[in-house]
Amino acid sequence: MTLHLRVGFMPLVDCALVVLAKDEGFAEAEGLNLELVREVSWSNLRDKLNVRLFDAAHMLGPAAIAATLGIGGVRVPMAVPLALNLDGAAITVSVRRYEELAKFADGDMTETAVSARALAAMVARRKASGLPPLTFAAVFGFSSHTYLLCEWLAKAGLVLGKDIRFEVVPPPQTVEALTSGRVDGFCAGAPWNAAAVSTGVGAMVHTGADLHRDCPDKVLAWQADDVERRPAAVRKLTAAILRASEWACDPANIPRFAMHLSAPDRLALPVDLLEPVLQFSLLQGAGRPPRQVERFIRFDRAALRPVPDHADWILAGMENAGQIIRTPEMSQQARAVFRPDYFPGGSD
Structure with missing residues (x-):
């Protein structure tokens, strides 16, 4: 049947x-x-x-x-x-913002700390000049993409939603949002970073793996x-x-x-x-x-394999993004979402 x-x-x-x-x-x-x-x-x-x-x-x-x-x-x-x-995510900004970042960089832009410091310098310059804050997007509030953005910004003391505006943009709409200037950058899963680059409007800054290898997605x-x-x-x-x-x-x-x-x-x-x-x-x-x-x-x-430990990283990301205040009960419930007992070979 x-x-x-x-x-x-x-x-x-x-x-x-x-x-x-x-x-x-x-x-x-x-x-x-x-x-x-x-x-x-x-x-x-x-x-x-x-x-x-x-x-x-x-x-x-x-x-x-x-x-x-x-x-x-x-x-x-x-x-x-x-x-x-x-894995599979990346952070992409508009070509114009990438060129500005490169000018502020004090080292190799492939290093996440260097690019984050360059971004912090850009944010400070814009604030001093009376320009509006930059806007970055992720595909959903509760996503590894939001938490990867937070990790990157934190390397230079920046807070998503405070120092940089935050928007939610569904994956298929990210390229249009970057093209129109609605956002200055985004974190999304493949292939939307490549799509933005291929149209000439985007420049990839980092992959998610640059920030957190084997990231739950x-x-x-x-x-x-x-x-x-x-x-x-x-x-x-x-x-x-x-x-x-x-x-x-x-x-x-x-x-x-x-x-x-x-x-x-x-x-x-x-x-x-x-x-x-x-x-x-x-x-x-x-x-x-x-x-x-x-x-x-x-x-x-x-x-x-569904790994309960992935829930710990996710809850830490939620807390860093200001979405929750973690409790032991919350951790227990979140870890129970992942069910290795249904994976062939069990939880060994």
Whole structure:
């Protein structure tokens, strides 16, 4: 008997394993009819999972924890039997702002502390000149992207939301926001940094891995009680995604991999933009050659294990961003979102 599952996703490279599970036939082989629904924002996706319009979703790990804790909306406990990637984000600013940063830099701009000090000098100069604050965006308030921005700014004593304005811009809208001048920079997952650079409006400053290697990112989220009520469905989808992971990690499959992601109902972006990202070759802009970043985004099996310790980093990020005051009870609830007992091989 075939089981139908409706899964929401956002158009990002890190939705890859869900897409490949469907498009390469791994879900079908597990007895699943997988219906994938592309969403326009993380809030839309979260809300549809909350009311069970989706069985499961490609979701920001911090958003799953926020929903479980009831922060920023209705409390809906979530469970994560599987992560979907680690890393894959980058910080991009407009070419004009990058050129200004470079003038203020007191060393190598590839060093996060150097670029942060340059940004602090720029912020101070703008304030002294009576200019409005810079505006940076992340894709959602409860996201690793917000917390990576906070980590970067903190290296020079800057506070996101105080010294620099903060906006939420969904991933597909980041390039337009940078082009229009609505924001001066953003942190988002691939391929939207590369898209901004390729249009000539953006310059990549850092990858997320420059700030925090093996950063928790997207997960496969279910409502917690569904994981308990429908263990067979959870295990079948997990098995299909693990098969997709093995396929995705074979370099020989990259051209076909990029083709799947480029489809109009997936990312709707050119193959020649996506393929270099899958090869970890990142456009930098501002006259610089592409940068090769080892394991820029991880889809390997080890990266997919749901690790309760990731909740500790996420809660620390929430606290640093002024979103919570951490308590032991909150830590216990957040760690319980990650369910290694559903991962093949268990929690060992």
